[in-house]
Amino acid sequence: MRTYHQLTDPDRSGLADQIGAQRKRVAERLAGVRRIVAVMSGKGGVGKSYVTANVARALARAHKPVGVLDADLNGPTIPGLLQVLQTAQPPAIGLDGVKCISMGHFLDQGAPLAFKGPAAESFVWRGAMEASALREFLGDVEWGNLDVLLLDLPPGLQRYIELCDILGNAPAVLTVTIPTPESRDAVRRAMRAAVDHGSELLGIVENMVGREFAGTAADDLAREFATPVLARIPWHPTPDTWSALGSRL
């Protein structure tokens, strides 16, 4: 009996072609984006979204068109940070003219992300649904010409891996950590995954510096991965703090 790859007649479903069309749509939408930067840490609570939003605003103030894709589908915070809640036609325009798309635009106020579908064993399809939502955020938004599209990733590696698959290549990565050794160890895994996938490491942002969180995470990781520490963000940063970071991207 012949096997799958030995059956070569045209397939009316054309599933491979449908996937190819999805990828083409993403590529066409992002054709005007000069650079895609994934903001990641692999760890929660280090301030990725806060850094993302403020760097985006700093770039926008420097007259660089910038967009933010809130890839944290289950905990979207970008709409709040950029002060946009709902929009009928993404992208929404946030503070300083930053374009953004977020699952927060589609959810009722305070509602968790839930999908219609069979409840039993929903883990089987939920990941695919979230990946498709991410693909639509990339491919269905009229981003136009952007200097930078910042992708605010949730904790963990799953969304980053989905992103690499959807884009067809690995985006540049801006890493965020706090100074503690616990954060360093979690962020190291994310950076190693980024290197393994072929991402360019742009550098490290050390957030929440100068008070309770003691450690040398940024310096340790910078040495280990031969990448610069781009900024150390104090507890009360000023617009100049973000402008300085933006100028180094």
Next chain:
Amino acid sequence: MKFLCVECDQQMAFGERQLPGDGTLAATFKCPKCGRVVAMLTNPMETQLVSSLGVEIGGRTVPAEPFEIVRANVVTGGPAWSNDAQERLSRVPSFVRGMVKKIYGDYAKDRGITEITPAVMDTARAELGLEGM
């Protein structure tokens, strides 16, 4: 996926797709040589997995709309909860709060009520026999 007519050693061709509306899917395939037709039947979970990928068995008949997966599948439109109702709900023991919230939510949804207030909760409690909730 592909289907092979083993007897004829022929790849079977897609025939038609049916969506009965219960979350399942039926797709037929026909052997171009002997004419044998088989049906692939998927359960709701399998059907959902395929549609989650944004692809359609049998091919797309209309182009994809922007955000069609998000707009079609993200749950929205549940009734809002007034502050007073939320405060009252917060006094329900946490281990049953989710269930109680769902009961009131379903009650409001069934009746087209857009905001759950303490008055709505009182009415629902009386109608549904939820004394103490």
